[in-house]
Amino acid sequence: MKLNGLSAAEVEESRKKYGSNNLTQIPPDPLWKEFLLGFKDPMILILLVAFAVQVILVFLNRAEWFEPVGVFIAILIANGVSSISQSKQEGKASALKAEEEAKETAKVIRDGKLTEIHVGEIVVGDILFLQAGDKIAADGEIIEGEIKVDQAALNGETEEAEKLPANGEEYNIKDLLNKHYAYRGTVVCAGEGHLEVKVVGDKTLFGELALEVQEDKRATPLQIKLAKLAKQISVFGYIGAALIVVAVIAERLLTGALPADAAEWATLIIDAITVAITVIVCAVPEGLPMLTSVLLSMQSMKMAKDNVLVRNINGLETAGSLSLLFTDKTGTITEGKLSVVELTTGNVRTFKNLEDMPAELRNDIITGIGLNNSASASDGEVIGGNSTDRALMAFLVKGKAADDIQKEDVREFNAFDSAKKFSSITIVRDDKTFTYIKGAPEKIINRCTYYIDENGRKKELAEKNYLTTYINGQAARSMRLLAVAKADGDNADGELTLICVLSIRDNVRKEAADAIREVKAAGIQVVMITGDRKETAVAIAKDSGLITSEDDIALTSAELADLSDDEVKKIIPRLRVVARALPMDKSRLVRLAQELNLVVGMTGDGVNDSPALKKADVGFAMGSGTEVAKSAGDITILDDNFLSIEKAILYGRTMFKSIRKFLIFQLTVNVAAVLICFLGPLIGSGDEYNIILTVVQLLVINLAMDTLAAIAFGGEPALQEYMDEKPIPRTASIVNKEMVVQFIISAMYITFICLGILFISPISSLFVSPSRDIAGNIDVTYLKSALFATFMMSITFNGFNARTDHLNLFNNLGKNKKFILVMLGILLLQFVFVTFGGEFLSVESLSPQSWGICIALSFMVIPIDMIRKLIVKLVRKN
Numbered sequence: 026m027k028l029n030g031l032s033a034a035e036v037e038e039s040r041k042k043y044g045s046n047n048l049t050q051i052p053p054d055p056l057w058k059e060f061l062l063g064f065k066d067p068m069i070l071i072l073l074v075a076f077a078v079q080v081i082l083v084f085l086n087r088a089e090w091f092e093p094v095g096v097f098i099a100i101l102i103a104n105g106v107s108s109i110s111q112s113k114q115e116g117k118a119s120a121l122k123a124e125e126e127a128k129e130t131a132k133v134i135r136d137g138k139l140t141e142i143h144v145g146e147i148v149v150g151d152i153l154f155l156q157a158g159d160k161i162a163a164d165g166e167i168i169e170g171e172i173k174v175d176q177a178a179l180n181g182e183t184e185e186a187e188k189l190p191a192n193g194e195e196y197n198i199k200d201l202l203n204k205h206y207a208y209r210g211t212v213v214c215a216g217e218g219h220l221e222v223k224v225v226g227d228k229t230l231f232g233e234l235a236l237e238v239q240e241d242k243r244a245t246p247l248q249i250k251l252a253k254l255a256k257q258i259s260v261f262g263y264i265g266a267a268l269i270v271v272a273v274i275a276e277r278l279l280t281g282a283l284p285a286d287a288a289e290w291a292t293l294i295i296d297a298i299t300v301a302i303t304v305i306v307c308a309v310p311e312g313l314p315m316l317t318s319v320l321l322s323m324q325s326m327k328m329a330k331d332n333v334l335v336r337n338i339n340g341l342e343t344a345g346s347l348s349l350l351f352t353d354k355t356g357t358i359t360e361g362k363l364s365v366v367e368l369t370t371g372n373v374r375t376f377k378n379l380e381d382m383p384a385e386l387r388n389d390i391i392t393g394i395g396l397n398n399s400a401s402a403s404d405g406e407v408i409g410g411n412s413t414d415r416a417l418m419a420f421l422v423k424g425k426a427a428d429d430i431q432k433e434d435v436r437e438f439n440a441f442d443s444a445k446k447f448s449s450i451t452i453v454r455d456d457k458t459f460t461y462i463k464g465a466p467e468k469i470i471n472r473c474t475y476y477i478d479e480n481g482r483k484k485e486l487a488e489k490n491y492l493t494t495y496i497n498g499q500a501a502r503s504m505r506l507l508a509v510a511k512a513d514g515d516n517a518d519g520e521l522t523l524i525c526v527l528s529i530r531d532n533v534r535k536e537a538a539d540a541i542r543e544v545k546a547a548g549i550q551v552v553m554i555t556g557d558r559k560e561t562a563v564a565i566a567k568d569s570g571l572i573t574s575e576d577d578i579a580l581t582s583a584e585l586a587d588l589s590d591d592e593v594k595k596i597i598p599r600l601r602v603v604a605r606a607l608p609m610d611k612s613r614l615v616r617l618a619q620e621l622n623l624v625v626g627m628t629g630d631g632v633n634d635s636p637a638l639k640k641a642d643v644g645f646a647m648g649s650g651t652e653v654a655k656s657a658g659d660i661t662i663l664d665d666n667f668l669s670i671e672k673a674i675l676y677g678r679t680m681f682k683s684i685r686k687f688l689i690f691q692l693t694v695n696v697a698a699v700l701i702c703f704l705g706p707l708i709g710s711g712d713e714y715n716i717i718l719t720v721v722q723l724l725v726i727n728l729a730m731d732t733l734a735a736i737a738f739g740g741e742p743a744l745q746e747y748m749d750e751k752p753i754p755r756t757a758s759i760v761n762k763e764m765v766v767q768f769i770i771s772a773m774y775i776t777f778i779c780l781g782i783l784f785i786s787p788i789s790s791l792f793v794s795p796s797r798d799i800a801g802n803i804d805v806t807y808l809k810s811a812l813f814a815t816f817m818m819s820i821t822f823n824g825f826n827a828r829t830d831h832l833n834l835f836n837n838l839g840k841n842k843k844f845i846l847v848m849l850g851i852l853l854l855q856f857v858f859v860t861f862g863g864e865f866l867s868v869e870s871l872s873p874q875s876w877g878i879c880i881a882l883s884f885m886v887i888p889i890d891m892i893r894k895l896i897v898k899l900v901r902k903n
């Protein structure tokens with residue numbers, strides 16, 4: 026039949042009527058919108074309040090111009106870094122996707138000529154020419170030829186679907202197994218044919234699924250925890266600021282030094298507000314948004330080396346909080362390809378490798394599975410053939426026997442006959458003719474009267490019970506069994522001699538079994554979801570360590586459908602396998618697990634997996650999967666290996682640990698600064714004690730030091746010991762009781778020594794100012810400079826306390842060289858700040874003796890925390 030296709034005019038008319046074949050992409054929010062949305066953050070809002078008040082104070086000549094500028098810079102950094110980081114990550118993902126889509130082409134007949142065009146240019150009515158290996162670019166009906174199609178991307182089924190012309194026969198396009206309609210995103214495995222396009226773009230089944238997965242996801246566990254912390258910090262800041270205003274006025278009331286007129290009252294209130302604003306700036310951890318961005322970026326780069334590509338940076342931290350993981354079987358837990366597990370002779374002597382066999386048996390096997398095979402080997406690679414033949418040829422390649430296949434001996438080849446259930450090949454060797462057959466054991470073994478034993482000798486096969494028992498046992502392990510036999514002469518109708526029975530299966534990856542054991546030890550439940558039959562799925566689950574007891578549950582899709590949502594929720598903790606699974610099963614399980622407040626992960630590779638990948642808290646898309654699945658997932662596992670999923674979980678936990686370490690460091694700074702700024706004006710008498718740490722000093726601490734600290738803690742190594750801990754519940758606070766005790770103790774000590782420099786004579790007398798007058802009057806600015814230096818050094822030394830729970834502060838320190846460099850850099854910076862800060866930082870240079878005293882007082886924060894750690898360890902043991 027002559028196919029002319031559409032003309033240029035018809036193409037344009039069709040495009041106007043039905044639209045193009047491009048898929049709609051919901052664009053990510055622009056950077057400016059991400060930035061504006063950041064102002065809803067409670068921590069940013071409290072800084073905006075501080076900024077507004079500072080501006081007013083500048084106009085009243087009660088503050089320097091650079092103070093509100095400093096607060097504004099803090100706002101830009103705190104809000105801008107996370108917005109830019111997220112925007113860049115989304116931009117990279119979009120660019121990668123666009124690059125992939127730009128390469129997609131299709132062969133189309135137009136104006137009677139075959140031409141190749143971009144898939145986006147296809148319109149309804151176009152005629153596509155399809156060959157083996159082509160990805161179908163639009164939904165439509167087969168009008169000529171016959172093809173076999175892999176539809177796993179849409180329905181998860183590995184069985185190829187036959188497609189041929191309908192010739193007027195009616196069919197249901199919603200049934201993917203119909204024989205006449207093909208779908209976008211599926212792949213032609215065999216044959217050639219022509220397809221008339223019926224649906225394009227978003228209206229294709231592929232397009233509908235692709236559009237569905239672009240919906241927003243629920244907040245990640247870390248986002249929930251940080252939002253809760255931000256709210257708590259902002260409340261703490263507001264209450265602290267209000268208490269300072271009240272305390273300053275109360276102090277005047279108690280001392281009787283009340284203002285005489287309105288002007289003095291205004292001055293008093295403005296001074297109190299100035300201190301309050303200082304407290305607000307103290308309370309906000311400006312470095313926290315930067316830390317999360319730095320951490321996500323650094324961990325993402327590390328993970329790329331381990332075959333893990335992070336598309337959505339929030340997915341990484343969610344992986345660390347996983348409590349339930351739904352995973353594919355094929356290619357993730359298993360190798361994703363069939364392989365020969367073992368073979369046995371007629372007297373049930375088993376072999377794992379060709380090298381272990383005698384030459385006579387070896388030669389028969391090479392002939393029986395090497396020549397009677399649709400696949401071939403070249404330079405150590407297997408080419409062509411179906412999955413079974415490829416497995417047999419790979420077995421020969423592994424045994425270094427591919428070169429021993431003597432194709433010139435072949436006289437006749439008979440392909441697999443579905444009625445006889447075997448294929449055969451006739452060869453002539455040394456002037457003798459033999460016919461080798463390969464096929465179903467139940468069809469071949471009953472005809473065998475002899476067998477080749479483990480020594481290569483031909484013996485009578487009188488007893489078949491042992492062999493039958495072996496075959497039944499292998500079948501129970503979900504092995505695919507093939508018998509190989511031979512006959513004298515040029516046909517396979519006579520008596521047969523059994524050569525071997527081969528056991529073939531998609532084997533469990535060794536590293537996957539180890540990774541599953543470690544993930545389960547980490548308190549994460551793993552459930553395998555597969556399209557395979559239940560018996561196969563259970564066998565793989567047992568071999569991989571998923572099923573270990575009688576209480577573990579395996580269900581089929583039909584059995585799952587018979588259960589109500591409440592019944593499924595009750596068995597989820599014991600669920601290990603779902604076989605013959607449908608796409609809606611995955612989405613339902615994710616939804617029900619999330620209703621139980623579990624943090625859910627899902628793996629997938631097909632378009633049919635995309636809704637579940639998107640709905641899960643973290644979606645792991647396989648690198649070999651479809652672009653839609655990769656777009657729906659948060660993390661792409663480039664090597665499709667469960668071990669890489671385990672690494673992603675470890676990196677996620679490392680990130681969460683690093684955030685907690687940073688928070689101990691940061692909250693120690695904030696609590697100590699608030700206490701110093703709050704108590705100082707109450708203890709001291711005189712205007713010089715109204716402000717102990719200036720707004721500029723605090724901004725320098727929070728921005729310069731905390732920014733560098735974010736880089737330091739962002740480089741913390743991924744330690745396997747983190748996988749020994751249980752998952753952190755979604756609702757748990759990011760700051761636990763032990764952390765509170767740690768930063769409160771450290772903050773109390775830092776507050777004590779800093780205020781002691783100003784108000785405790787034995788401490789303040791240690792500091793001798795070169796600028797003291799002859800009468801020996803106290804130089805408050807000098808003492809404040811010593812206080813500032815001591816404060817900065819104390820929190821630097823406290824960084825070593827925060828980074829490890831171990832008594833040995835140098836534990837794994839060599840794996841984070843950035844931490845050492847940053848801490849040395851901070852010590853150098855604080856020397857520069859105090860020595861050269863001058864009027865801008867309200868400081869003056871210290872003498873070498875004073876620096877020595879500051880170092881000694883600051884260093885004591887380390888032994889104090891070591892005592893706390895020792896007590897905690899003793900309590901845990903008891």
